Amino acid sequence: MAQREGGEGNRDGATSTPRLLAGSCQCGAVTYAVADEFSYALNCHCSLCRRATGSAFKPLAGIARGKLTITRGKDALNILGTEDWHDARCSLCGSLLYAIVRDGQFAHVTMGTLVDTPSIRPSAHIFVGSKAEWFTITDDLPQYPEHVVRDTG
Numbered sequence: 001m002a003q004r005e006g007g008e009g010n011r012d013g014a015t016s017t018p019r020l021l022a023g024s025c026q027c028g029a030v031t032y033a034v035a036d037e038f039s040y041a042l043n044c045h046c047s048l049c050r051r052a053t054g055s056a057f058k059p060l061a062g063i064a065r066g067k068l069t070i071t072r073g074k075d076a077l078n079i080l081g082t083e084d085w086h087d088a089r090c091s092l093c094g095s096l097l098y099a100i101v102r103d104g105q106f107a108h109v110t111m112g113t114l115v116d117t118p119s120i121r122p123s124a125h126i127f128v129g130s131k132a133e134w135f136t137i138t139d140d141l142p143q144y145p146e147h148v149v150r151d152t153g
């Protein structure tokens with residue numbers, strides 16, 4: 001893909017414009033742009049994420065809500081939930097694009113809908129206590145039964 005403005009070319013250093021990543025639903029009716037500034041990325045194995053995606057787990061990347069912008073098809077968004085806590089899907093193809101969580105402060109972008117490659121990689125498996133029996137985790141990332149719990153050493 002061609003170089004985007006606001007990428008590495010910003011050399012005068014006055015402000016660092018974040019690289020923008022494109023994302024899309026399956027049918028392309030809804031597209032979004034998100035800053036490549038995710039705070040965390042996780043693979044969630046909870047039953048809700050499995051059913052929402054039809055997959056073994058949902059790779060999600062968390063970012064402040066204001067850094068995610070719908071660039072096309074806002075009226076095609078199907079918002080399931082409340083303003084501050086919902087899943088956003090394309091109403092035409094059903095793709096789960098992101099979830100608004102944490103009292104509306106954060107967006108959890110479904111990494112599978114990213115068109116561009118983010119800098120971040122998932123750092124852990126969460127809700128492994130709810131993992132599908134038929135799926136085996138074969139990487140060395142840390143696993144948590146539920147949410148990430150920091151070691152308080």
Ligand SMILES: [Zn+2]
Nearest residue numbers: 025027090093
């Ligand atoms: Zn769609």
Ligand SMILES: [Zn+2]
Nearest residue numbers: 044045046049
């Ligand atoms: Zn989950």
